[in-house]
Amino acid sequence: MKRADNFNAGPAALPLPVLERIQAELPDYGGTGMSVMEFSHRSAEYEAIHNDAQMRLRRLLGIPDGYQVLFLQGGASLQFAMLPMNFLKPADKALYVLTGTWSQKAADEASRYGELIVDDWAKQGGYRDIPESIAGDDPSLRYVHITSNNTIYGTQWRSLPKTKAPLVADMSSDILSRPVQVEEFALIYAGAQKNIGPSGVTVVIVRDDFLATANQDVPTVLQYSTHAKANSLYNTPPTFAIYVMACVLQWVEETGGLAGIVERNRKKAAALYDVIDTHPNLYLGHAEKRARSEMNVTFRLPNDELTKLFLAEAAERGFVGVKGYRTVGGVRVSLYNAVPVEAALRFAEFMQDFARRNG
């Protein structure tokens, strides 16, 4: 079997050893005569997997006591709504920092529930940069919302802000790609399908004292506290997706942990950005250098014809998923945790080769 060089933006590449393990554990998990998909979510077998996933995430991210780790459904898009449902009332103010399409969507949903203050500095600049500072210390703010990595535009908070108001981050596209001081955050959410698993499960990390301030008049299944009280077993969780996530987290621990990830991610991103910087007239990077994402490398070529040619040649050589997001075009190469260094090096080599021929 030839593995594809898969640069999908999410769902995305998973580690081959994880896929092989899942395969080996089908149809019979550990001699039970059942697959994980067939376990009751109330069974000892499943609960062990569920708690294992949680524990590994706590360990890898250094999640302190006093934080809940929840496994929910509905994707980050449901979090765009759940967050303000739980934490905004009409008279409440929240600050949303607009750094890309997803933060805009998060703000749009929140505006149904409270009074939004919007930092649109990055938006005004075409989403190429990340603000150096934000007005997040105002004690009247219910919370401050940021998107740590902007999947579509390829920008990233290289250093995460600190705020006196409770800080909330959508980390969908860079969770577990680098160390994060969880204690600086009131709530973190992330769809699993980029860095830590398949689609179908969303991780929420929430501080108990923030959770305690949540609104009460929210549908039961949309209250964070419902899931916190039930260890994410209030209703049937996406058991198989959580199992795959547990396998991915174990793989991370067995391949150098977060330090190993950081080193590999740095290499992958550097390989591509180096080619961009060597051919600045051919590869027009979208992000300002200081705001470059290590997860999503975005650029265009000088004209649509060359961009098309580049994408066609990339596809021909078997590179998967490098077409830019449908609303913005260009090229986007996603380099999440499970993308091998060699795949990134092969793509960088292709970029160099393309430059030699078209530079």
Added chain:
Amino acid sequence: MKRADNFNAGPAALPLPVLERIQAELPDYGGTGMSVMEFSHRSAEYEAIHNDAQMRLRRLLGIPDGYQVLFLQGGASLQFAMLPMNFLKPADKALYVLTGTWSQKAADEASRYGELIVDDWAKQGGYRDIPESIAGDDPSLRYVHITSNNTIYGTQWRSLPKTKAPLVADMSSDILSRPVQVEEFALIYAGAQKNIGPSGVTVVIVRDDFLATANQDVPTVLQYSTHAKANSLYNTPPTFAIYVMACVLQWVEETGGLAGIVERNRKKAAALYDVIDTHPNLYLGHAEKRARSEMNVTFRLPNDELTKLFLAEAAERGFVGVKGYRTVGGVRVSLYNAVPVEAALRFAEFMQDFARRNG
């Protein structure tokens, strides 16, 4: 490998050929060099699977034109909230027919949004029976909500009601177990994890003209119309769960279709109910005969000691998942589509043997 006789209430048994196919298609689906989990939800490969699942469900259930088939996340529990969010306003009335724990939960959520009229006839009788008729023709009703099969109590609408008001059904625990006149319903919802797939995906079937009457002031991701317009690709769907569902639906089509299912389900349920009826003083069936579920067979033994002994022996013989729901106790044997006839016959034989020794 010895397969377990798996009578879990959900997540539940899946067909062995489906598990073997999933195994064979890991880590490389159809020579793509990727697993299904690694496909972008915007890729041609994934969209083919997505549309295949939809088409098979349409075919098997005879879903007419003018209905949308949606694949959502959040389980049936999220539907308890989404339904009234989309279709109730404070002055609206809806009729909820209480036939078990799940219909009560559905009603509880709806009561946040509109004025509920509750039919508690079955509840008054300890959830042993299903009403013979309901007051569902009142034109002032926004909708009527029923639970077609009561997973916990083991009762089922043997013949589904017809109403002049829009009829909504939670079919989580009997979808695709028998023919249903979809055109009698305004909306049907069902978590996949009992009869048609793994947990993590919820099917919603909704009539266009009903959908057109939905409330507008609902979070985007919680509007049915959002998903209808986007062919359930508004945000990242639970791609792998949908793939497994597609495999299950194909298996159904290849093993006699709905007619084959109906025949096997009848045999399985008859085998158990026959033993109950032969030993009415040992096996105290919960449901009135006319309301017996073909999906979940529920009974107790004359005292807690015997029930305990029965459950211990069942576990010892390798029967999985037959303990009654935590809030009601007793025995519950779930006989969803993927449970082989032979497994049910083995359990019936065990019941007979137990009766010989303890009758």
